[in-house]
Each structure stands twice: as C-alpha cells, then as structure tokens.
Amino acid sequence: DTEVTQTPKHLVMGMTNKKSLKCEQHMGHRAMYWYKQKAKKPPELMFVYSYEKLSINESVPSRFSPECPNSSLLNLHLHALQPEDSALYLCASSQPGLAGSSGTTDTQYFGPGTRLTVL
Amino acid sequence: SQQGEEDPQALSIQEGENATMNCSYKTSINNLQWYRQNSGRGLVHLILIRSNEREKHSGRLRVTLDTSKKSSSLLITASRAADTASYFCATAYTGGFKTIFGAGTRLFVKA
Numbered sequence: 001d002t003e004v005t006q007t008p009k010h011l012v013m014g015m016t017n018k019k020s021l022k023c024e025q026h027m028g029h030r031a032m033y034w035y036k037q038k039a040k041k042p043p044e045l046m047f048v049y050s051y052e053k054l055s056i057n058e059s060v061p062s063r064f065s066p067e068c069p070n071s072s073l074l075n076l077h078l079h080a081l082q083p084e085d086s087a088l089y090l091c092a093s094s095q096p097g098l099a100g101s102s103g104t105t106d107t108q109y110f111g112p113g114t115r116l117t118v119l
Numbered sequence: 120s121q122q123g124e125e126d127p128q129a130l131s132i133q134e135g136e137n138a139t140m141n142c143s144y145k146t147s148i149n150n151l152q153w154y155r156q157n158s159g160r161g162l163v164h165l166i167l168i169r170s171n172e173r174e175k176h177s178g179r180l181r182v183t184l185d186t187s188k189k190s191s192s193l194l195i196t197a198s199r200a201a202d203t204a205s206y207f208c209a210t211a212y213t214g215g216f217k218t219i220f221g222a223g224t225r226l227f228v229k230a
Contacts, residue, residue: 004161042207042220043162056217090161106211107152108218110161 006091006111014119015081021114023074023091032074033108034066035090043090049074081118088113124221125208131227138195140224142208143188151184151191152209152218162207165193200230 004025013019023032031050035043048056049068063085065077074091092108124143132138142151150169154162168175168184168191175182181194195202208221 006161040225042223045217045219048217088159092162107164107167108162109164110154112161113159115159 004091004093004109004111006089006114008114009112010115010117012117012119013078013081015083017081018077018079020078021076021089021091021116023076023111024072025093025109025111026072027093027109028071029093029095029109030071031094031106032068033092033094034064034074034076035092037088037090037113047076078116081116083118086116086118088115125206125224127224128222129225129227131229132198134198134200134228134230136198138198138202138226138228140193140206140208140226142191142193142210142221144191144208144210144221145189146212148186149211151182151211153180153182153191153193154207154209154220156205156207156223158204165206195226198226198228200228202226203228 007022011019033048034046036046037043045058046060047066052068052071063080067075067077090113091111094106094108126141130138148170150167152167153165155165156162166175166177166180166182168182170186173184179196184191191208193206203226205223205225207223209218211218
C-alpha cells in the first residue's frame with residue numbers, strides 16, 4: 001500500500017472556527033510532513049515529524065497546531081485562521097533519516113490534499 | 120533562498136514531441152528529485168537522482184544531473200496529453216534535513 005490519505009477533501013471554515021485536517025499512511029514511514037501550497041506556487045514546508053516527534057517547524061503561526069498521535073496518523077488543528085490561509089494543504093510521508101535526526105531527504109509520498117477556504 | 124529555479128515557467132507542445140525542463144540550484148546536494156502535480160492534486164514522485172549519478176531513466180523520463188553547473192534537466196519523450204501537469208524539482212541539500220521545491224514548470228501537451 002503506497003497510499004497517503006487525507007480528509008476532508010474540501011473544507012470551508014470561518015475565522016472563528018476550529019477544525020482539523022487528518023492524514024494517514026500505512027507504509028511504515030516514520031517521517032511525516034505538512035505542506036501548504038498556494039495556487040501556481042510550489043509546496044511550502046510547514047512541519048516535519050520524525051519518529052512521532054516534531055523535528056521541524058518552519059516558523060508557522062500558532063493558529064496551526066500539528067499532532068502526531070501514532071506512526072500512521074498526522075493531524076493539523078486549525079483555529080482562528082485568516083483568509084490568506086486559504087490554500088491546498090498537503091500531507092506527505094517518507095522513510096526517516098537517522099534516528100535522532102530532524103528530518104529526511106528521501107522520496108516523499110503525497111496525499112491528494114485538502115482544499116481549505118477561510119471565509 | 121535555497122529554492123531552486125526552474126525554466127521554462129510554462130511549456131506548450133504538441134502530442135508526440137519531447138519536453139525538456141531545467142532546474143538549477145545553489146549549494147551542494149545529496150539528491151535531486153522530480154515530482155509531477157496534476158491540477159489541484161497531490162504530488163507524484165517521478166525520479167530521484169543522487170549527487171554521484173549523472174543520468175537516470177524511467178520509462179519515457181530521462182533525468183540528468185550536472186553538479187559542476189548545479190543543474191538538472193527532465194526530458195519527457197513522446198509526450199502525451201496525459202503528461203499535462205506541473206513539474207517540480209526538489210533538492211535535498213548536503214547537511215540539511217529537508218527537501219526544497221523549485222518554482223515548477225507548467226507543461227501543456229496539446230492533442
């Protein structure tokens with residue numbers, strides 16, 4: 001199984017709402033990522049989890065809160081978002097780097113993304 | 120910025136023609152990867168080339184890497200309408216722990 005799944009596919013939320021994005025993989029990967037992608041732009045890294053520990057936070061605002069409950073699941077909790085946060089949110093997974101390192105540079109497998117609209 | 124540069128930004132060709140996309144980067148790398156993204160969807164990994172490799176093939180894809188020029192190219196031969204997508208190079212820098220995506224090339228293949 002080389003699939004990364006993401007739910008929901010689409011999400012519309014108001015600036016006062018709290019919502020969560022979910023990502024799941026069953027490839028035994030121990031590195032998982034959240035990216036944000038605006039239209040006609042490349043993906044921008046937000047967070048990296050390695051062995052279920054947050055290893056990279058690319059100075060993301062605190063209104064985005066990641067969580068890795070176990071090695072197969074990755075959540076992104078959203079609260080008090082702004083309209084400029086509207087984007088495609090992509091989850092990815094990969095084999096990790098060395099245990100204790102902060103990330104990996106190996107092939108990443110991406111989910112289909114969640115299209116988020118903030119009103 | 121560590122982000123790689125890609126050219127052209129957009130490329131429009133006829134079905135059956137070859138498509139070449141280029142990627143340049145700034146510092147030493149462990150590997151360079153190419154991904155494809157269909158409109159509004161997730162990215163699909165195409166090929167990974169390591170810093171000690173010069174050329175790699177996968178089906179209709181051919182990737183070259185010139186570390187002296189800090190550049191890579193992706194060649195798609197005998198293109199098909201289904202190849203229409205955005206193509207991104209992604210570089211893994213030596214000593215770094217993350218992969219940085221280039222700006223991408225939007226390829227249009229006309230049937």
